[in-house]
Amino acid sequence: MLKAITIAAILLTLILIQPNLSMGAESQEQNFSTPKKVDAPKTKETYGGAFSEGFEEGVKGWVSEPSWFGRTLRFETVSKPSPVYDGKYSLLVTGKGSKPRQASQIRWIYDLSDRSIKVEPNLRFTFAWRFPEKTFSHIGIFLTFSDGKIGYYISSFYGTYSNSTRSYIYTYYEPENTWLMHQRDIYNDYGVAFGSIGGEVKIVTVGLILSDTYATGTQQTVYYDTVEIAPETRISPSFAAYLDPASHQVNPGDVVIFTILVKPIGAYRGGVTVNLSNVPSGFVASLSQDSGTPPFISGLRVAVGNSVNLGTYRLLIAVSDRENMRLINATLNVDKKFRFNFEVKPNTQIVGLGSSTYFKLSLSLTEPYGAAHIRLSASGLPRNTSYTMNPESLTLTNRTILNSTLTIGVTVFAPPGNYPIQFTATDMDQGLNSTLKAVLVISGASFTVDVAADRPTYKQGEKVTLSGAVKYLEDLPAQGGTVSIQVLSPSGTTVHVASTITDISGRYSDNFTLPKQAEIGTYNVYVTVSLPGYQDSQGQATFTVGESQTPSITILNLYLTDIAGHNRSSFTPGETVIVRVVVHNGGAELKNGMIWVEVANPEGVPISVTFIELTVSKGSKITLGVSTVLSGGAVTGYYSANSYVSDKMISQGGKFFANAKTVFQVY
Structure with missing residues (x-):
């Protein structure tokens, strides 16, 4: 029995796909100030069982992995102290695009195998970053464990992600141009993802990620600081206070905001107060919060009087408990006066x-x-x-x-x-x-991407050929697009990575040979296409090796017709658009699966989202049609129609097997 349900447009966020980490979608809540710092002044502590990095020595000890698809990036230390860390340096990471723009990912690794850092209760992981603009897919830090598993912690700008059998991922969605600090319990994160630890597991590497620096074609920048791994028992309870930024360039009459970050160190549970003093004449300063239990953030608002003379002014911030006090200067440089x-x-x-x-x-x-x-x-x-x-x-x-x-x-x-x-x-x-x-x-729609394997099923050791087409609006071929291909095994391991260019007809192809001992099951193919001046587009397909125990879903075709069944690529306001999707299953039966169809207007806002629940048996091909009525006042322009196939609701732990996209014009 088929069940068709139309849901509100806000569910669009459930069906976005971005395969940069080869994962599907669930969001995590934001965390803007939950850091702790190891109570040690050195960079890269040498004692066993812990690690502390402040980047005072640049990237000494860090090793770069090759970037994907020819991306060129550079690493260097900041030429002045970070405004947050009281004289400590942060690491500046800058990515520069090649032409044509290409998808990429850079990873820098630090070997921790000699530290004997065991994954035990209360093992704390602290890290901090800042990004001036969201001009790439995501940044992050990851840990690799001695049993081959991986833990990712990323700040995501485009796309959504979820766990796999060999890796977990915690995702933050955060604001630009402010320092963001996080603390995690590695033991708990590992246990939630993989269950209890059966034997001794250690952390063998820590790494930095800067991924897909292709969004603008210009230089993109990220700052990293305070990478620390240590048992909580090694941290003396206290608190720390930081100011972001340390100074503001202002004009008379301006109003500026500083952020005061008060954070616990170790198991600190006390209360602290925030006070202001030495406020210069002609300035008015106020706090959004003057006391609390760390971690918390207080906003410092400073209004500059119209008659203030040019010069440099400072006011003093005192953060204290009954025993300790932290003093911070907020600096305001009053420049030329605008009239x-x-x-x-x-x-x-x-x-x-x-x-x-x-x-x-x-x-x-x-x-x-x-x-x-x-x-x-x-x-x-x-x-x-x-x-x-x-x-x-x-x-x-x-x-x-x-x-x-x-x-x-x-x-x-x-x-x-x-x-x-x-x-x-x-x-x-x-x-x-x-x-x-x-x-x-x-x-609005930029271009569409499709990808398919030459056969739905292969034997171990056989050759796999992948091909597809890239088209602009109105089905015009997109020549010269950079196609980045990644193939994942059933366990989530990357088995093939390639890059190619679309030909004059907008088509591309690639092939590789499966290992003789290739895993049995369903393989996922992810394709990202970059064209200068356009947003990137993605395609996804599957194939099976041997007798798959999981579904292998491919969207063979996604096209549009009117209610009479005639193929159409343009419509007028008031007409009915039929989105037709052809789905094939080359693997195990997909029971109670879901086929999603979404139609979005030229501004990218969904005007309808529909899913159909059904069972797709092994080897079967199903064609479905979903209707959308354009309103009489529908805006003109290019609309997009997207289709996805999942095993169940994403909010219930479901995952996507395939997706496809096409466009049409309303005139």
Whole structure:
């Protein structure tokens, strides 16, 4: 019996796939300040049973693994102390893209095999990172264990992940441009993922990850610091306090925010207070929280008076309990005084292909006298877009607020993605530039990817041929795309990695030979395609070796028709779109599986999400059709239709076997 159920668009997050770590999807809650630091001043402690790294010696002792698919990256230490760690250095990791842009992953490894770090109760793992922008797939740190298993801890920007039989993963979804510190209990994490430890398990390596630095084609940066592994019994109870950032560059009339991070060391359970002193004249400072039990965060808000003179000012922050006090200086450098206020709204605009949007700029004098002649400009727009600034020049007088509008036109050929737009207001009399940033999000389909094996089932030692096609909108072939291929065995081990380029027809192919002792079961094929100026797209397929005990699902075709059954690639508002999906199972029976169909508008917002529950027997091929009625007021542009196949609801521990995507136009 088939059961068709339409669910709310918010469930879209359940069916996104990003296979960079070869895993499916479940989210973890954010953790912004739960760190502890090993009470030792040295870098890379030499005693057994523990490890502490502060990167004061750069990457000494760390070994780089080869990057995937030709990516070039460099590692270096920061030229000045990190603003969070009171004079301790952090590690700057910078990735630079090649042309054409290619998927990649870099790993730096530190060998811990001589440390004898046993996975026992209360083994604490502390780590910290900061990323100025979310311009890659994910960053993270991982541990490898003596029994071959792996533990990942990542901050994810695109995609979702879940555990496998040989690895676990904890995912954080975090804000940009602030230090983020985490602490984990390795013993508990290992036990939750793999069950109780039967014998002695040790940590043999710790590694850093910077993955898929392809989102913008420009330099991307991550900072790492405070990698520590130690039993809690080795940590003396206390607390630590840090300020982020250590200083602000401000103008008279500005308001800035500092973040005070108060964190426990060891088993500290006491209460601490936060106090301010030495607040300079003309400044107003306040705390969002003045006491608490670590860990906690307090925001320090500082308002700079309009009449404050240029110069450097400091105020003192005292964090204390009954026995100890930590003192921190917050520094404010008051620079040249702007004669006008400048604001841009909104801070983010989402626009579909073939549409337009706008940002509103508001300006006014800071003083009720004089005049200022201002010229406005914008930069950072992607290709195949245009803009007008109206008006482009303003004369500010008195306290009148004047407005200007930046209108952006986006053609159907513009590359989807997130683009930071910089707005500049130039005081033509003083020659000062005031800049603000907002984000333009161009959403919509970019191109589609399909992949399939030449046969559904193979024997051990046989040759496997993989092929597929990459197409732009309107089924135009995408030539010159970089295709990154990864094949995983039934146990999650990578058995084949390759990179190739699409030909003039948009097609690609690759082959490899299975080992004579290849695992029996279902193999997963993940394909990521990169094209300059476009968001990457993914494809997935499966095949089996021998008599598989698990399903091997392939989406053979995903196409669109009208209600009369005629193939269509374009529709008008008010029409009914039939999304048809052809599914084949080359493995064991998929009982009570789910076929998902989602239709999203040009801004990427789902207008319908439907799943159908059914059983797909071994060797069978099933064709299903799901209808979506376009509203009479449907926006024009390019829509996407996506299909996924899973064994059950993802929120109930299900996993995806296959996915496919196509696009159509509403005009």
